Amino acid sequence: MNKNNNLFFGVSLYKLIILLAFITFLAWLKIFLASRIYYNSKIVNDLQQDASVLRAENDMLKQDIEALKFKTQVSDVIIKSSLESDVLIRPDN
Secondary structure (H helix, E strand, O other): OHHHHOEEOOEEHHHHHHHHHHHHHHHHHHHHHHHHHHHHHHHHHHHHHHHHHHHHHHHHHHHHHHHHHHHHHHHHHHHHHHHHHHHHHOOOO
């Protein structure tokens, strides 16, 4: 009769406790890994957004550099032409 008290559907209580502990461990592991994946994907998403913003800012800065180069070239041409016209207008005596 003592042997029947320790049986639950033909499985001993010891085996049942081990099985429940194993299932609990697997559930905890799944939850832990899912949360790690979620938080890591949030970090990756934030970094991708930052990279996208930095690429756009880099493109804008390149355009600004090109505009300044063009402005400098135009200014140089204007200054050079004004200096040449001054030399042509003022003859040296």
